[in-house]
Amino acid sequence: MEVVETQNLRKEFSGGIVAVDDLSFSINEGEIFGLLGPNGAGKSTVINILLGFVTPSAGHATVLDQDVQRDFASTRNRIGILPEGYSLYDRLTAREHIEWVIRTKNGETTPHSILERVGINDVADRRVGGFSKGMRQRLAFGMALVGDPDLLVLDEPSSGLDPAGIQEMRNTIRKAAANGTTVVFSSHVLPEVEAVCDRVGIMSDGQLVALDSIDTLRDQVRDTARIVLTLEEVPDNIGLRHVDGVRKVTVDGTEIRVDCHNATVKADVVRHIDQRATISDIISEKSSLEVLFNKYTDNLTADDGHPTAEVAQ
Ligand SMILES: Nc1ncnc2c1ncn2[C@@H]1O[C@H](COP(=O)(O)OP(=O)(O)OP(=O)(O)O)[C@@H](O)[C@H]1O
Numbered sequence: 001m002e003v004v005e006t007q008n009l010r011k012e013f014s015g016g017i018v019a020v021d022d023l024s025f026s027i028n029e030g031e032i033f034g035l036l037g038p039n040g041a042g043k044s045t046v047i048n049i050l051l052g053f054v055t056p057s058a059g060h061a062t063v064l065d066q067d068v069q070r071d072f073a074s075t076r077n078r079i080g081i082l083p084e085g086y087s088l089y090d091r092l093t094a095r096e097h098i099e100w101v102i103r104t105k106n107g108e109t110t111p112h113s114i115l116e117r118v119g120i121n122d123v124a125d126r127r128v129g130g131f132s133k134g135m136r137q138r139l140a141f142g143m144a145l146v147g148d149p150d151l152l153v154l155d156e157p158s159s160g161l162d163p164a165g166i167q168e169m170r171n172t173i174r175k176a177a178a179n180g181t182t183v184v185f186s187s188h189v190l191p192e193v194e195a196v197c198d199r200v201g202i203m204s205d206g207q208l209v210a211l212d213s214i215d216t217l218r219d220q221v222r223d224t225a226r227i228v229l230t231l232e233e234v235p236d237n238i239g240l241r242h243v244d245g246v247r248k249v250t251v252d253g254t255e256i257r258v259d260c261h262n263a264t265v266k267a268d269v270v271r272h273i274d275q276r277a278t279i280s281d282i283i284s285e286k287s288s289l290e291v292l293f294n295k296y297t298d299n300l301t302a303d304d305g306h307p308t309a310e311v312a313q
Pocket of ligand 1 (some may be wrong): 014015017018019037038040041042043044045046254
């Protein structure tokens, strides 16, 4: 069953800003769907349309068999939302927040079970004003889980969480999906999306430029290969853009990440660097979602900041 369906969705804001342009896609029951895209791509606008908060200029969106532009308030009770920039009440405790959502949604869950699921039961009766960012994020996630929603809409859900928190959240999301909850997951943290999503839609300039499983998308860039080298010291001008087949170079401290057109280029990269610096570690990676993301959103830069060659198809 399709839980989300959009047809030729378009949103034009005043001033002629086209935030969403002719978007058609669907999400199936129990699927974990990642919505990706650079800043301003249109992700939040799509999510706000799906939640009935923004009216589309054209096209249709159906969520849980309900047209989002008609009588959507009752359907919204079946949706758990972790919005970007949520607000919490500093004077209320974690338990009081959950109790409030349970009352609003007529949920049958107990605060204890929700707080336990998000790992903050031990601070249930503490005021939220003293919570760390990660604790607040866990609470906001818990509020979204109240009532075992049929659809979970999570905007940057791992924001502020430590590695253990991220892992717990992933497990909770996977369990919810295994029990039939559909999840729409918007994030800039690409490895996060890669780790948890069944399918991704990549947006750029209001359009859906890719829509598929990560494995299928990865197959489409199988001629892309990444190598990560740690150097004792990175020379000022490493000159990697002169190596044939190098698509993108990112330097982070003593680490250099190089995206190549294909695996054979990696050896040329190692030879090139070996003549100019001392290599202390080499990691060869398969195509990451980041590479896919860059491919589909044309986010390609070289080590000197100039665009590199076109992406091979
Ligand atoms: N209320 C609004 N009025 C006018 N323009 C808007 C409004 N909301 C969004 N936009 C514009 O629509 C485009 C898409 O914005 P949107 O917030 O949907 O992108 P996004 O992919 O969610 O970005 P980010 O990752 O930065 O949150 C942007 O150009 C934005 O400036």
